[in-house]
Amino acid sequence: MTYIQFIKKNIRFLSFGFLLMFFSSFGQTFFISLFNNEIREVFKLTHGQYGLIYSIATFISASVIIWLGKFIDNIDLRNFVLIISFGLVFGIAILCSSNSVIFLCIAIFLLRLFGQGLMPHAAMTSMTRYYSYDRGKAISISSLGLPLGEIALPTISIFLISAFGWKFTWVSALILISISIMPIRYILLKNHEIRHHKWEKENNFLQQEEKAKAIKSFTRTEVLLDKKFYLIIFSILSPAYIMTGLFFHQIHLFETKGWTLNLLAGAFALYAIITVSSSIIIGKLIDLYGSKKLVIIHLIPLGLGLLILSQFTNSLAAILYLSLAGITVGMANSLLSSLWAEIYGTIHIGSIKSLVTACMVFVSALSPFMFGWGIDFGINIENIILICAIYTVISSLNLFLLFRKT
Template sequence: MTYLAFVRKERRLLSFAVSFTFFSSFGQTFLISLFVPYFLTAFDLSNATFGSLYSAATLTSAVALPWLGQWIDRIPLRQYSMYVAIGLLIASLVMAVSWHISMLFIGLILLRLSGQGLSGHTAQTTMARYNDQLRGKALSISGIGYPLGEAILPSIIAGVLVLFHWRTTWALIAMVIAIFFIPVLWFLIRSEKTAVDDEIIEEDKPSASDQYKLLARDARTWYVVPAILMPPFWVTGLFLYQVSAADQLGWSAALIASAFVAFAATRIATGLFSGPVIDRFSAKTIFPFLLIPMIIGLLVGFFFSGGWAAFVYLGLIGATMGFSSTIKSALWAEMYGTKVIGTVQSAFASLMVFSTALSPFLVGWLLDQSVTMNSILMIAVISSVLAGIVSLKIMPVFSRK
């Protein structure tokens, strides 16, 4: 089935998933970072103090994610998706009324949990349950919401912040979620019947704790974890310190900012391209090649300082991120089945959130120790190469399972 025919056939369910990945932006670092200068002024915080607060909020959401994420395997999707959307609404309202640092902390936890964590989790789990022949296409299309959010929302939010107070801006975000996001979700999913709706009453389904134990005992889990964590780990750390990176690598801050167009473009392109490839060859076959574009991009940043190199550097990193958003969920379905895909995905999503909380500490510490950005890029290259080698163990030609 072609992409166009597939979109026509499943336009409601695909729109549901893209809506979730797009609105997950409100819990992502790239959007929250626009408010950081206002947080520092309003609550009299230093950069280091806010960084610790933000990391603590991210880690807290990572702890809650496995327990909340597994419920998508146990209650109807309509009900679960409404809970997640309402959670994002509450998070925005808390940010709008956060007159004390404790309220800011609670708001950040809820944003990271409902936005970064559960919104993407809901979309990807829903698409991962799609039939085996078209799962890759479904995941590819659902992932478009991520780069669309990255391309559209920062300029809109920056413009709104010029006109309104930051708390008013969060109130406006809450209004958009209440008036548009939640009603649209309900319209798109109200008549859909998904696999989980037929499976939640099964008595032989393992509990979440049993499923997590099975994952930990499965050697394949540990073969894929390093390669799964490398992209979000290094992207978060390097992007958070992108100004320092640009200066040391011979690029201006304006150049690196404009080069993010290449990041968004390749993320969309590779995300769409990877779907048919997965459907044809399987996620297990192509997963070990996931990190190759990012590794090449990091090497370009290491060896070259011309303006073109910034676009290639970010473009190739975006390529890996585009592949990753599609391959991961398809891989879980192939390795562990679709009946408990939500539980499995929430476990790996929690590990990912943990990694994105730790990477700013590592990169920041290395910079404080006068380690050059070139050296940090080489560390990222070496760790990614090793992770890719380990992941070869899951390829069908090498795997015994």
């Protein structure tokens, strides 16, 4: 089935996943970091102090995701989406009205929990669960919502911040999400119980088939006891760690390099376009070859981009870095959701995905703090980036050793 045929047949459910990924932008570091200077000025925080607050809030949200994320296996998807949407709206409302560091921490916690964590978790778990034969296509199409946010939101936000202020920009986001919640719940997920019942029937059949073939579907506890899981996690979460740290401190990075905010907005748009293209291409390849073979090479472009960024100050370096990073991120968006299903099965995919999402949030909690304190203590940003490049090389070698025989 071609992409066009697949989209026509599944337009509503794919739109649901697409919109959840788009709205997750408001909890992602690339968006929140656009307000770093204003937030640090209002609350009188250094790079390291704000990075610490951001990391602690993100770290706590990751702990909560492990518990909350598993409920997608038990709660009606439509109600799960309502809960996480209202949670994100509440977080934005607190941020806009906060006048103390304590409320800032609470707001960031809610943005990271419901925006960065549970919205992508709901979207990707749903695509992974309800599509068996076109899983790669479903994941790649729905994941395009996030690159759309990366294309549109920086330019729009920079304009709104300069024209109306940072709080007005966040209020605009709040209104957009609020007016979209009910159409998502009652139109895009209409008759979802039919889809779920069909999946349950297919799942029962697969369980019987797996028993006959002695194929095992892992529970989350069994995944935690699998040593290979930790080796995989160390490597595949390197983009989340690196890109979160660089996106969080991107204003400082661009100021250090002597680059303008207009270059930042333009480079981000290119980054998002390449992410989209990479995601579409890899979705088809996953359906043809599987994730295990492709995951081995997906970190190479990011490593090259980081090496360029660490060595050059020409504005072309920013474009090359974000372009190459976009290739890796686009591949990762699709690969990492399907990889777990290939390794551990789909019966307990919701609880397994919540574990992986929590791990992703954990590592993304570390880098803003670590990068921020490094900057405060005078460590050159180029040296930080070079260390990140070395991390991608080690991760690529590890993935090669794990999956070279597949």
